[in-house]
Amino acid sequence: MLKLYNTLSGRKEPFEPLTPKLVKMYVCGVTVYDYCHLGHARSALVFDVIRRYLEYAGYRVEFVKNFTDVDDKIIKRANEQGVSCETITTKFIQAYHDDMGKLGVRPASIEPKATEHMAEIIRLTERLMEKGLAYRIDGDVYFEVAKYPAYGRLSKRRLDDMQAGARVDVDERKRSPMDFALWKSSKPGEPAWDSPWGPGRPGWHIECSAMSIRHLGDTFDIHGGGMDLIFPHHENEIAQSCGATGQEFARYWIHNGFVQINQEKMSKSLGNFFTIREIFEKSEWPAPETGEMLRYFLLATHYRGPLDFSDQSLAEAKNALNGFYDLFARLDEPAGSSSGDPGLGQAMERCQAGFQAAMDDDVNTPMAIAALQGLRGDANKLLEAGLSLDVRMRVRQAFRGLGAVLGLFQLNTWQFSAGLSGHGGRGLTDEEIDAKVRARNDARRRKDFKASDEIRRELAALGIIIEDKPDGTSRWKR
RNA sequence: GGCGCCGUACCCAAGUGGUAAGGGAGCAGUCUGCAAAACUGCGAUGCAGCGGUUCGAACCCGCUCGGCGCCUCCA
Known part of the structure; x- marks a missing residue:
């Protein structure tokens, strides 16, 4: 039984979707005006894994993740570069897909854009006006927070408490400083859509309400995003949506913790961020391995906790993965004794049970990884005792199957260099290395250890590690 | 001022009432011509500190210390 921590209740709750075997899930994506950093990667990855696990558990998942493609920052960026907003958003949506693809994050079932849902946004705003929950000032429309008594339920804030410390909002026309824009009139030169209140564009929060309701219905199962979205974004979404529909909105609210650098939140404003592509560019490893290292690193901590990023953390992920891929390499070797199944079946069952128990407990990926480590051991x-080819293939398959939920262990052995650096054997082809290893083994057969050690040294200097097998042949890795 | 998070071994990190998972690094050993990998063993009498509740607490309550987040765009 899957349990999920629900921000709304502040505790873990048994997860039961509204419709049996079907999960409807909405996750706030990104505003597309720049490249994604590791924090975006974490959020995307966390919900990618939740989605994968729900599917593993037998649910069909309707997964909606939006792109915010109309926003002040986009307009600013477009003006700076003297191009259209669409040029900017198209570029960064593409970049998002490229970066997330390298991380192995699967695209959502539906990835709606705000600009393609203006009719829904306007209609929703109209409904709020009709119900008296919103008011108009010239060409702007605001949601009136005081008219929605449950406001603050998600973020556990009271209006009074917030007003005390809220920075002064310059717009004195608003009835309350906490009232937020549903529709903003546009200045000349800004993107604008016709509306009953004149040309303008939507406020930030309304788009998510409009798109989630449009694609998933008034009430759906899971709504997710980063912790920083709890307030005001998600709080406002709830107010708007419930206010307009009179129905429950999202039932389970899930929020991931931040990526930090030296204990501080990674953010644009602090300038302490690493973009995903920057990490791939700087990595000494090929993209598929770097992607898996990042995934392992990001999943080795529970999704709600803070996560400190450093060079060392990636190196540790690499070391841990080496252990798995070293095993896979040996499982893949054709030779081997043919003793049957001296207990591996049980070990695999134990691993699977542990894995599921971990994932069922609020998606505890570190514990799930521990279960996989157990099977590795x-x-x-x-x-060592000897396994038949058939059993070895079943074990590899078990790792592939459970690993797929986390997006790990999908590479073939030859794609994953389990060496110590990313540039082992640079300049040498596999065939050349094979030839040297053969020459070394010839020397070993002649007991010419001086010559064989010389070759080992030569290759080691290039970052190639040779491992001798009991049958006199050797495997090597870059 | 309000709301909230984090503090577990050298490093990373689970555990949220029943007596400290897992990984990495390190050390020792087995295996090996030598290595590597693998395996075995070692490693917190204690979970920031101090009180309290309890038969029993890293886990619950209170206070303190240290770090951080949100309340303004933010994954």
Whole structure:
């Protein structure tokens, strides 16, 4: 039974979707005016894994993740560069897909854009006006927070408390400083859509309400995003949506913790961020491995906790993955004794049970990884005793199957260099290395250890590690 | 001022009432011509500190210390 921590209640709750075997899930995506950083990656990855696990558990998942493609920052960026907003948003939506693709984050079922839902946004705003929950000032429309008594339920804030410390909002026309824009009139030169209140564009929060209701219905199961969205974004979404429909909005609210640098939140304003592509560019490893290292690193901490990023954290992820891929390499080797199944079946069941228990407990990926580490140890032990090809393939398949939920262990052995640096054996083809290794083994057969050690040294200097097998042949890795 | 999060071994990190998972690094050993990998063993009498509740607390309550987040765009 899957349990999820619901921000709304502040505790873990058994997860039961509205419709059996179907989960409707909406996650706030990004505003597309710049490249994504690691914080965006974490959020995307967390919900990617939740989605994968729900599917693993037998649910069909309707997963909606939006792009905010109309926004002040986009307009600013477009003006700076003297191009249209669409030029900016198209570019960064593409970049988003490229970056997330490298991380193995699957595209959502539906990825709606705000600009393509103006009719829904306007209609929703009209409904709020009709119900007296919103008011108009010239060409702007505001949601009146005081008219929605449950305001603050998600973020556990009271209006009074907030007003005390809220920075002064310059717009004195608003009835309350906490009232927020549903529709903003546009200045000349800004993107604008016709509306009953004149040409303008939507406020930030309304788009998510409009798009989630449009694609998932008034009430749906999961709504997610980063912790920083709890207030005001999600609080406002709830007010708007429930206010307009009179129905419950999202039932489970899930929020991921921040990526930090030296204990501080990674953010644009602090300038302490790493973009995803920057990490890939700087990595000494090929993209598929770097992607898996990042995934491992990001999933080795529970999704709600803070996560400190450093060079060392990636190196540790790499080391941990080496252990798995070293095992996979040995599982893939054609030779081997053919003793049957001396307990691996049980080990695999134990791993799967542990994995599921961990994931069921609020998507505890670190614990799930520990279960996989357990199977790695068991498999290594039994491999020493000798396993049949068939059993070895089943073990590899088990890792592939459970790993797929986390997006790990999908690479083939030859795609993952389990060496110590990313540039092992640079300049040498596999065939050239094979030839040298063969020459070394010839020397070993002649007991010419001076010559064989010389070759080992030569290759080691290039970052190539040779491992001798009991049968006199050797495997090597870059 | 309000709301909230984090503080577990050298490093990363689970555990939220029943007596400290897992990984990495390190050390020792087995195996090996030598290595590597693998395996085995070692490693917090204690979970920021101090009180309290309890038969029993890293986990609950209170206070203190240290770090951070949100209340303004933010994953």
